[in-house]
Amino acid sequence: MKSGKRMKGVVISKPIMYGNIATELLSRKTDHTHKWTVFLRGPNGQDISYFIHKVEFKLHETFVNNNRAFKGPPYEVTETGWGEFEIITKIYFPPASGEKPISLYHMLKLYPPDAPGQSWPKGKPVNNFFYDELIFSEPTEEFFEMLTKDAGGPEIPLKASGNQVFSLEAEVAECKRLETAAVQVTGKHDEYKDRVRTAEAELAILRRDIAALESAS
Ligand code: SLL
Numbered sequence: 001m002k003s004g005k006r007m008k009g010v011v012i013s014k015p016i017m018y019g020n021i022a023t024e025l026l027s028r029k030t031d032h033t034h035k036w037t038v039f040l041r042g043p044n045g046q047d048i049s050y051f052i053h054k055v056e057f058k059l060h061e062t063f064v065n066n067n068r069a070f071k072g073p074p075y076e077v078t079e080t081g082w083g084e085f086e087i088i089t090k091i092y093f094p095p096a097s098g099e100k101p102i103s104l105y106h107m108l109k110l111y112p113p114d115a116p117g118q119s120w121p122k123g124k125p126v127n128n129f130f131y132d133e134l135i136f137s138e139p140t141e142e143f144f145e146m147l148t149k150d151a152g153g154p155e156i157p158l159k160a161s162g163n164q165v166f167s168l169e170a171e172v173a174e175c176k177r178l179e180t181a182a183v184q185v186t187g188k189h190d191e192y193k194d195r196v197r198t199a200e201a202e203l204a205i206l207r208r209d210i211a212a213l214e215s216a217s
Helices: 139-147 168-216
Strands: 011-024 032-040 054-058 065-068 075-081 088-092 100-106 126-137
Touching: 011 139, 032 088, 032 126, 054 075, 100 126, 139 168
Parallel strands: none
Antiparallel strands: 011 032, 011 126, 032 075, 054 065, 054 088, 088 100
């Protein structure tokens, strides 16, 4: 039975990974320079279709049939082309969820990042993908059931391996880096505060001296 009742105070987050990989075409028959795949999946490569109704990838108008829709996994488009452009990935949730679709904006990247003095090995894929989380607040009871169904294994792997670069271990390392940075920022902040205080004290002395000189003359 569909109640559509929302669960007060409940927030559920689902990790996702999206973006593209691209490789240069070494033998070219057309003006196409690269083969690429844009995708949406779980960070562990796992299936996320149990809470998704449909995924649409909106490609540049220069592509034939540029709105590609998928009712099931894998949610990905592989194409060849010649240019970079923004891809809109629109995620639709099951009707019983009452959720509006979510759009992700991704810049298709074909070319390696600029690294002065370093050349990119021929045929090495360019990766441009991201970790993100879909947050559902106060889901309907029906959607809650779907969201909490066993996803088949951990949602985020413990350790990174191969193409699965987003791991709990990486998250811990990133948190440590952020903590170190925060301590450095606080340290710098205190240092500058001290400098301002010293400068203000010097300024006060100088002002007093000027006032004394002015009244003496
Ligand atoms: C650019 N503003 O000029 C971008 C547009 C469009 C890329 C890039 C089409 C492939 C085909 C294709 O690769 N379009 O002909 O099927 O770089």
